[in-house]
Amino acid sequence: MHTVGWREWVTLPELGIPGIKAKVDTGAKTSSLHAFEVSTEEDNGTEFVLFRLHPVRKKKHIILDCRTPVIDRRVVRDSGGHAEERIVIRSRLTFGPFDLTTEFTLTSRDDMMFPMLLGRRTIARVPMMVDVTRSYIHGKAQTRRYERLLASAK
Secondary structure (H helix, E strand, O other), X not given: OEEEEOEEEEEEHHHOEEEEEEEEOOOOOOOEEEOEEEEEEEEOXXXXXXXXEOOOOOOOOOOEEEXXXXXXXXXXXXXXXXXXXXXXXXXXXXXXXXXXXXXXXXXXXXXXXOXXXXXXXXXXXXXXXXXXXXXXXXXXXXXXXXXXXXXXXX
């Protein structure tokens, strides 16, 4: 069994996200991903969602555009008990020794400390223990990747 910290940097390669901070949240049932400017479109009978996200909380100038099929729509209750209908997507998630495909609900997490939550449905699928005293066991410093990408795009 592998150990993870209560927060980790993860990648979502299918969405073009080379690194994003995630809170490993055993109190949350579903995993969620920050999204803004969310819209949908139809393409050959498949519904797609287009959204933008800030992968690094304190660097709002870094914005990624994502497009992926809509898997479902679900009503989710946040930690305050407020119900919200959210779009559900599926994506590959990697960090440390883990490589799995999982579902995420899309919601605005601008006011939250982490742009992603890994909930119980995701973390229960792989043999891991959460060490609440540790952070970033599987690596850090993903912000530098974004700074290099922005510099090369100029």
